[in-house]
Amino acid sequence: MTETFQFKLLATDGKARRGEVSMPRGTIRTPAFMPVGTVGTVKAMYLDQVRDLGADIILGNTYHLMLRPGPERVARLGGLHELIRWPHPILTDSGGFQVMSLAGLRKLDEKGVTFKSHVDGALHHMSPERSIEIQGLLDSDIQMQLDECVALPASPKEIERAMEMSLRWAERCKTAFGDQPGKAMFGIVQGGDIPHLRVRSAQALAELNLKGYAIGGLAVGEPQEVMLDMIDTTVPHMPTEKPRYLMGVGTPDDMLKSVARGIDMFDCVMPTRSGRHGLAFTRRGRINLRNARHAEDMRPLDEESTCPAARDYSRAYLHHLIRANESLGGMLLTWNNLSYYQDLMAGIRTAIEEGRFADFMAETQENWARG
Numbered sequence: 001m002t003e004t005f006q007f008k009l010l011a012t013d014g015k016a017r018r019g020e021v022s023m024p025r026g027t028i029r030t031p032a033f034m035p036v037g038t039v040g041t042v043k044a045m046y047l048d049q050v051r052d053l054g055a056d057i058i059l060g061n062t063y064h065l066m067l068r069p070g071p072e073r074v075a076r077l078g079g080l081h082e083l084i085r086w087p088h089p090i091l092t093d094s095g096g097f098q099v100m101s102l103a104g105l106r107k108l109d110e111k112g113v114t115f116k117s118h119v120d121g122a123l124h125h126m127s128p129e130r131s132i133e134i135q136g137l138l139d140s141d142i143q144m145q146l147d148e149c150v151a152l153p154a155s156p157k158e159i160e161r162a163m164e165m166s167l168r169w170a171e172r173c174k175t176a177f178g179d180q181p182g183k184a185m186f187g188i189v190q191g192g193d194i195p196h197l198r199v200r201s202a203q204a205l206a207e208l209n210l211k212g213y214a215i216g217g218l219a220v221g222e223p224q225e226v227m228l229d230m231i232d233t234t235v236p237h238m239p240t241e242k243p244r245y246l247m248g249v250g251t252p253d254d255m256l257k258s259v260a261r262g263i264d265m266f267d268c269v270m271p272t273r274s275g276r277h278g279l280a281f282t283r284r285g286r287i288n289l290r291n292a293r294h295a296e297d298m299r300p301l302d303e304e305s306t307c308p309a310a311r312d313y314s315r316a317y318l319h320h321l322i323r324a325n326e327s328l329g330g331m332l333l334t335w336n337n338l339s340y341y342q343d344l345m346a347g348i349r350t351a352i353e354e355g356r357f358a359d360f361m362a363e364t365q366e367n368w369a370r371g
């Protein structure tokens with residue numbers, strides 16, 4: 001733990017990196033998976049459980065928290081960490097993606113975005129400066145720049161315009177963020193699936209000398225090979241000595257292949273959202289507990305797991321709970337899935353330290369296929 005924000009590279013294995021991000025509220029072991037805590041809660045989990053599974057950091061969303069409970073109220077209540085009782089690092093997304101994906105966008109110009117709340121239809125305006133101000137009121141440890149997230153499909157001209165706007169907004173966010181030694185503001189590389197725009201965005205952001213960089217605009221439904229190609233295009237132009245965060249990614253397979261390409265940090269709703277809908281991630285692949293074939297299967301999800309949800313409950317019971325739409329079903333599968341995701345990241349970190357990441361990746365993928 002340090003008074004400043006520091007990223008150290010501890011080991012590499014090919015392009016895979018083992019590192020750690022240290023800051024006053026704690027250290028993030030990378031490669032890291034960040035459970036998504038959109039409105040100040042990792043749905044269906046107690047945050048003590050999330051911590052016990054090995055999470056070093058969780059993600060919050062500026063868009064949702066600005067709508068309720070509101071940033072000034074959160075500040076009056078002592079900040080997000082105090083409110084939700086999570087004393088460890090929190091990364092907050094800036095709102096750009098949620099305005100595009102959730103809100104009713106009314107206007108977008110150089111100043112910022114004006115949108116209608118998906119909660120109550122009220123109009124809100126968010127500028128790069130206001131997004132950073134909100135993330136400051138939340139006392140966020142890693143704050144994301146406000147970016148323009150253009151809805152796909154979009155023309156190359158649209159993608160370029162949004163990427164250039166996001167670069168100008170990154171500069172304004174840097175100015176608004178100022179100098180906060182124990183915190184960081186990350187830039188977000190844009191450019192859609194157009195290589196020269198990705199390179200331009202990464203190079204221009206690198207010149208701003210920010211403390212970390214995200215790759216945005218992926219994991220929005222494109223084929224995995226397109227996502228991987230964009231990572232291969234972008235990473236060489238991202239500073240080696242800064243953390244690299246792939247936003248919204250992903251499945252266990254996505255993360256293995258992205259670590260192999262030099263990515264350090266991930267966030268995704270997959271383990272939590274799909275858990276609530278009956279999908280279990282295990283060392284032997286995915287299991288959809290809604291399926292009738294589990295109705296009398298008394299085996300646990302994974303008797304070798306350290307997680308009670310994977311070890312102590314039968315698939316038959318989980319099937320029953322999911323079919324009956326009982327809360328406990330989603331709770332147990334969320335617990336199992338986050339446990340699997342954190343165990344996978346721990347295995348990745350150890351494999352990189354020991355110089356055997358390629359073998360670890362191949363064995364992991366074989367076990368999924370074995371079922």
Ligand SMILES: CC#C[C@H]1NC(N)=Nc2cc3[nH]c(NC)nc3cc21
Pocket residue numbers: 093094095096097098144145147148149150188190215216217218219220247248249
């Ligand atoms: C264009 C763009 C962009 C990125 N910009 C910001 N601020 N947040 C994101 C969150 C994401 N989640 C997913 N997939 C679920 N892709 C994302 C991309 C972004």
